[in-house]
Amino acid sequence: MIDSKTKLCELRDKWQAAFENEKARILVCAGTGCVANGSLEVYEALKKEVEGYGDYVTVDLIIEENKSGVSVVKSGCHGFCEMGPLVRLEPSGVLYTRVKAEDAKEIVDALVNGKEPVERLLYHHPTTGEIYKEEHNIPFYKHQNRNSLGHCGVIDPEDIREYIANGGYQALGKVLTEMKPEEVCQEVIASGLRGRGGGGFPTGQKWEFTRIAKGDKKYVICNGDEGDPGAFMDRSVMEGDPHKVVEGMAIAGYAVGADEGYIYVRAEYPLAVNRLKIAIQAARNHGLLGENILGTGFNFDLKIKEGAGAFVCGEETALIASIEGKRGMPMPKPPFPAQSGLWGKPTLINNVETFANIPGIINKGAAWFKGFGTEKSAGTKTFAITGQVANTGLIEVPLGITLREILYEIGGGLRDGKKFKAVQIGGPSGGCLTEEHLDMPVDYDSLLSAGAMVGSGGLVFMDESTCMVEVARYFMTFTQNESCGKCVPCREGTKRMLEILERAVNGEGRPEDVETLEELALAVKDGSLCGLGKTAPNPVLSMLKYFKDEYIAHVVDKKCPAGACQALKGYSIDPEKCKGCSKCSKVCPVGAISGEIKKPFVIDADKCIKCGACVSSCPFKAIKEG
C-alpha cells in the first residue's frame, strides 16, 4: 500500500535500482500483431533458452533479492508491426525483427556470451540494404517522438512496478499534493492538447467545463472504442501502457471533481481489456485507485465497460447510452456530456491517447508539450500507417510533420517502388489527399481545410493501382453498416450514396449520378445528427474534389483508369503480338474469342465476362487489360 507521495518516490527509486541491476533484459513484443505472428512462442523459446544458461531470473526475484541476471519480458506494441515478431534487447537497444522460436538459441547465445548481435535478424533497409543494429537508428523510429507510446515496447505492461520505476504515478502524486483542480485544468489548457479521438476539441477546456459544471456526482470516461478500419493506436496504448491511461484518468478525476470512471473498450480487444483489468487491480492493491489515494483524501475508482464493437459507440453520447445499458445511439447536443452525461451527471469523456498524454504534461509541464507540434496543434500524435506503404505500423510524430516525411522517411515509401496516388486520413470519417498535399503539415486545421481530418489517426497510403471510386465505395459500405440508423440523412443517405457508388464501379453509372452524389453528400454532411453521419460523406466529397475525372471516367466513359474495377475492365488482343495460337480461345469459358490459326484473334466484348482467363493463357502477352 502506497499511502503517501514520499512512499511512492521511495518505491520508484528502489525498483528503478533493481531494474538497473539487471544484466540485460529481452523484451518480446506481445502486442496483438506480434502475438498473431507467433511472438508468444518466441517468448517461451527465449525463456527456456535463458533458463538453460542458469542465470535466468524472474523480474520478481531481481527486485526482491537484488539479483543480477537476464530477464525475458513480454512488452506492449513496439509499433513496427510490419517486421514482427519483434524482440528488443536492453540496455543495448538492439532490435531483432521477424524473429522465430528457432532463433532463440542464437539470440541468447550472442547476448550472454557478448557476441555481436545476430545479423540476419537485424533490420535491413529494403532499398539501401543498410543494416541497423539499434532500434532508435532505424529510419522508422528515428523520425518519431514516442511520448505517449514511450513505455510501449519498453516495459512489461502487466507489472505496475515497472511503470512506477519509470516515473509512473508521479504526475498523480504531483497534482494531489501540489496542485488545485483548477490549476490542473489550466495546465492542460496551457499545453494546447487537443482531443486525440478525432474532433480535436481542446482537452483543457473540456476539463474546465466539467470542473465548473454543478453536480454532486461526476464521471470520467475513457473512450477506447477505436473502430476505424486499420487504426490501432488506442489498442496499442491500452495493451502496452495501461497504467498511463489509469493515471491520466485519475488526474482528470481530481481535476474535474469525479470519483468514478469508466473505460469503454470494445470486446474485440480482449488483450487490452485483460491488461487494463490487471492494471486497475494492481493500482487498487497499491492504493493508487480507491479511497484516500496517497493519503490525500482523494477517492477515485475505475470500471471497465466492454462494448459490443459498434463504430457509433465512439460518439460520446452513444457511448454513454451504451454504458447505461441502452442501445448505442447518439443524442442531440446540447446538452453536452460536461453538463449532463452519464446518468445525467456531468461527465468528462476523452480518448485513450488523450489521457495517455496527461502524465507527461503534468510531469514535464505544458511548455514541454507545446515544444512539439505547431502553434495550434501542440504535441505528438500517434498514427497507424497501413496500405501499400513499405513499413506499416504504429508511429508517434510531432503534429505539423509533413505527409512526405511520414511516407518516405518513416514509412519507407510505397511498396515495390510504385507511385504514390493518395492517402486516406482519419478513416471513414476522413478524406483522401493527393500528391499536392504531401508537403502540407499534418495538423488539425490544415487537414480539415483540405477536406480530411486527423481523426483517430489512421493513415492508409495508396499507390497508382488503387481506384479512388472503389475506395470511396469501401468506406461507404463501412459507414452504412455502422450507422446506428437513427437519423434520416445518415441511415438513408449513406445507403443511397453507396448505391450510386456501386453503380459506378459496376459499370452501371449514369451521367446524372455525378450531381446527385455531390448534392446528397452535402445534405448528409449538413443534416446528420452526430459526428459519424456528418463526416460519413467525407471520403466521397474528397474523391469528388480530387479525383472527379476518375469518377466521371467510371460513370460516363465506363472506364476505370486505375484498372481496378473488374466490371469496367476491357480485354483486347494486340494484333501485332498475337501469333494466332488459339490458346486463349480454348480457355475462354464463354467462347468470346475467335479467329483463324496463325492470324490475330479477336475478343467479342459483348460475350466477354471479364474473367481474365485469356490473359494468363497467352504466351505472347498479347492480351491487354484496361
Add this chain to the structure above:
Amino acid sequence: MNAKNTVIIDHKEVELNGEKNILELTRKLGIDIPTFCYHSELSLYGACRMCVVEVEGRGIVASCSTPPTPGMKILTNSPRVQRVRKTVLELLLANHDRECTTCEKNGNCKLQELANRFGIKRIRFGERDVKLPIDDSGTSIVRDPNKCILCGDCVRMCAEVQGIGILDFSNRGAKVVVTPAFNKNFSEVECVNCGQCSAVCPTGALVVKSETEKAWAAIHDPEKFVVAQVAPAVRVALGEEFGLPAGEIVTGKVVAALKRLGFDKVFDTCIGADLTIMEETTEFIERLQKGEKLPQFTSCCPAWIKYAEHNEPELLKNLSSCRSPQQMFGSLVKKYWAKELGKDPKDIYVISIMPCTAKKFEAARPEFTTEGAPDVDLVLTTQELARMIRETGLLFDQLDIESFDTPFGFTTGAGVIFGATGGVSEAVLRAAHELVTGEAVEEVNFEAVRGFAGLKEATVEINGTKIKVAVVHGLGNAKKLLQDLKAGKADYQIIEVMACPGGCIGGAGQPISTDPEVKKERARGIYNADKLSQLRKSQDNPIVAKFYEKWLQKPNSHEAHEALHTNYSPRGRILGEDIQLLSSRRKHKVDVAVCVGTCCYLKGSYDTLKRFMEKAEEEGIKHRLNLHATFCLEGCETGPSVRINGEVVSGVTPDKADQVFAEIVEKLPENHRD
C-alpha cells in the same frame, strides 16, 4: 456582447421568452417548421432532421434540440436548409412503400403532406428493396414496417407515456426496424392495444385496424338486427372529421348519421356507464365495509386491464370486477333485451362506436359472450365511423339531429363524463355517499379530479369515513403510482386508471391530432354535455332503475354478477418464446422449463435457472435434460414456476432449487443417471 435578450430570425429581431428550443420560438412567430419526431409530450429525439435551421457561425442545427441564445442569427429557409429538408424527404420517400392511394393513412399522412408541401416530384434514388411482413395479428393495430420512417415516435410514446415499451429499434444502418421483442407480432407480446403508437405515427406504418367492411356486411344483411352504442367521447370529437371545432357536441348528428347508415337502433353507451357506477360503487362500499381488496381500481379501460394482467398479477384482485360500460351494454342487450324482442342473441349485431382501439380487443375476449354469441360483435373507432359517413356522401355538418332510441337511450351527466379522465371517479363520488346513506348529494361537481395533471387526488367523506381517490391517465403515470403504492408511499381507496392521456377523449380511435389543445376542447365539450344533462347522477337514471327492477334485482345481485361482472387472470408478456439452454436427443430425458417472465424473475427464477445449470453439470446429467428458459407459465402469483415434463411446480425459489433438482433427477431411470 448582446445585451438584449433577442435573436434574429430570418433577418427580423425577435425577443426571447424562455423558449426551450428554436422550434418552439419559430412556431410562436407563425413559422411552421416541419418535423416528424418532435412532440412536446415526448422526450427529445432529434432524428428526422426536417426541423433544421441555419445558425450563423454554427451551420445547420436541429431547431428542436437547439436552445435559442441571445444574439443568435437564424435562417429558417436558407438554401442549405432547403437542401437538407428536401433530401431528407426524398430519401424517406425512396425507402417508403408509396402505395398512397390504398393506404389507411391516405390524406392523413405527415409524409404525404410534407412531400406535397415541398413539391417533391421526383425520387432520384432506388425503390425500397425489401418487403417486410405486415403484422395484422392483433385485434386493434396493424403494423406495416414498409411504411415506417423510423422517427421513433411510437417507441417513445409506448415507453415514456405508456410505460410499457413493447416497441424498440433493432438492427443497424439501413436495416433498422421498429419491432416488438424477438420480432414477435403485437398479439404475442404485452401490447395493451391502447393504440397510442398509431396516434403519433406520422405515416401508415401503425394504423387502427379498419373493420368498416364488417359493419357494412352486417348492416346489409337482412337477417341481422344491427344495434349501435355510442361512447361518450365520440360525441365531442367526430365533428372534427367534418370541419367542426374540437369539443363541439354532435350527439344528435351522430345518431342521425348512424340511422342514415342503416342501423336499426342507436343507443348510448352512457347507460352502461350509469350501470357501471351502480355496480362499482356498491362493490366499493362493500369492500370498504369489509376492509378488503383496497384500493379498488376502476375496470372500464380495457388497455389498463390488459396491462394489469401482464404486469400486475398480484393486483388483479383489487380491480373492480365490473365489466366496462361497453360490455355491460352488450351483455344486457344479448341476455335480456333480445328475449324481450324475441330474438336469438346471434341475430342481434351490436356495433360499438368507440374512441378506443383496445375496445376491439375487449369485445373479442372469450368471456364476454351470450349463448356463444359475442356480447359486442364489432367495435368501430370514431375514425372508422367518419370513413363510413364519408363513404355514403352524407354531409355530416348539415344533418338534422335525432335522439337515441329507447330503452338504452336515456343517460345522466355522470355517464357522459366517463369520456374524460377523472370522470369515472367523479361519477362514483356523486353516487357513493347517497348509496350508503340514502341522503341526496347536492354538490355534484368535483373539480379536483378534472383536468390533465398526471396524478389527481381528492378526499371525500362518505358517512364519516374519509375516502382518498387518485386519478391517473396514461399508463406511465399508472406505473409510477403503482410503484409508490407498493413502496408504501401512497395510500388510496379508489384509483381510477385510464390508459390514454386525457382519458377516452384522447383515445387512439379518435380523429388524429397532435395538437394538445384539441384534447382540452374535447374535455370541455364533455363537461358541457354533463352540465346540460337533466340528471347528473347515475342513481337518478330511471331506465337503470327499471333494469334492476325488471332484470337484475339490485346492484351486485347474483343476476348482476352474471351479466355485469367478470374476472381476470395473469397473462404472459411474451408468448411462445423459449430459449433452449440444454437439449437432449436421448430417449430417457427430462424436459424442464424455468419461467423467467417478470414476476418469476423478480422472485429469483434466474438464479434458480443458473443453479439448475450448475447442478446438471455437477451431477453429470447435462445430456439428459431439455432445459429451457421460458417467458411465462402463467403462475405469476405462486412463482418462480418450473415446468417439469409438462407439470408446473410452483415456488421454486433459488433456495429450493437443489431440492427440486433432485426431483428432476428422480424422473430419470436409475441406470440412466450416469
